[in-house]
Amino acid sequence: VIAVAIDDDPEVVRPFTDGITMPVLVDREHLLTELYAMSNVPTVVWIDERGRIARPNSEAFGTDTFREFTGVEASRHLDAVRAWVRTGVVDVEVDDSDDVVGDLSDDEVRARLLFRIGAHLHRAGDAEGAERNLAAAVDLAPMDFTIRRAAMPLRGLDPFGEPLFDMLAEWEEAGRPYHGLAAERTDDP
Amino acid sequence: MTTITVLADHESTADAEVVGDRVLVAPGELPRLLGWTLKAQGLCQDDVCVPLWDRAAVQPGGDAGERVDLLGVAAALGRPAAFDDRSGTLAVGAPVELRRQALAGHTAPAFELPDLDGVLHPLEAWRDRKRLLFAFASW
Numbered sequence: 248v249i250a251v252a253i254d255d256d257p258e259v260v261r262p263f264t265d266g267i268t269m270p271v272l273v274d275r276e277h278l279l280t281e282l283y284a285m286s287n288v289p290t291v292v293w294i295d296e297r298g299r300i301a302r303p304n305s306e307a308f309g310t311d312t313f314r315e316f317t318g319v320e321a322s323r324h325l326d327a328v329r330a331w332v333r334t335g336v337v338d339v340e341v342d343d344s345d346d347v348v349g350d351l352s353d354d355e356v357r358a359r360l361l362f363r364i365g366a367h368l369h370r371a372g373d374a375e376g377a378e379r380n381l382a383a384a385v386d387l388a389p390m391d392f393t394i395r396r397a398a399m400p401l402r403g404l405d406p407f408g409e410p411l412f413d414m415l416a417e418w419e420e421a422g423r424p425y426h427g428l429a430a431e432r433t434d435d436p
Numbered sequence: 437m438t439t440i441t442v443l444a445d446h447e448s449t450a451d452a453e454v455v456g457d458r459v460l461v462a463p464g465e466l467p468r469l470l471g472w473t474l475k476a477q478g479l480c481q482d483d484v485c486v487p488l489w490d491r492a493a494v495q496p497g498g499d500a501g502e503r504v505d506l507l508g509v510a511a512a513l514g515r516p517a518a519f520d521d522r523s524g525t526l527a528v529g530a531p532v533e534l535r536r537q538a539l540a541g542h543t544a545p546a547f548e549l550p551d552l553d554g555v556l557h558p559l560e561a562w563r564d565r566k567r568l569l570f571a572f573a574s575w
Contacts, residue, residue: 253573257552272549282545294544294567360518360527363443368523376523397575406575
């Protein structure tokens, strides 16, 4: 397991890694969300021994900590991972990852570049420049959590408060857009 | 002349002149900023050259030695770019077609990222093994 924090500051990540032995990398430029077309966390990708994507972007949790909130059980994915490690058998058949993951739109790509500029200016202490670029990024990709929610702490907004609930309402309304396999939810009809 | 920041494969700064929507730098700066060299046959990296069908889009002055437009170079390389002129910050993304082909062909795109102590690790470091890439965040 290689954990990658889509975060601006390694020191914010460090408390999450107490007692963890897996490698933890920090992706402050959001390279992964561009290269792998990720639009939210947690997202997992299975990569086989030959460097092939065995199972594309999927929503999955390591524990049931947020189960009541997300409606996603961790065990289903964990069982599938164990079976894959033991037997090499993948639990979902994906012929065409274009259909599952889809491509980033031009706006989603541009939003990533503007986010990168905004985060850089935030680190450089240019609050106005950061806001200018982050706001423009959010306008281009309002349903992308790696843009809109990730920008919240950099814009002085609470990523667990009102701005998140506003975003979630819009995201539900839009049919929960996600680049990858959505997890089965226990509250799904 | 102004100092710009380039966020590409790594972060660097350069002297540039911004004219309209062009970001002009000395051609000798290209290898350092974007990893490519401007030659007669096009943009080159090691033994690979990308021909330039419209040289004026990359080098508006036309003559060898004239300054090159970083946005034109990015476009010629198929890389998306965004320039914030008020702060002089240019971000250059991954080549769009290579990224699309990799994902459509189920090939894991290569990357290299630092750990918490700043030590860089390429995805290749764990080759020949099954890897579960887990993206998470504090937000």
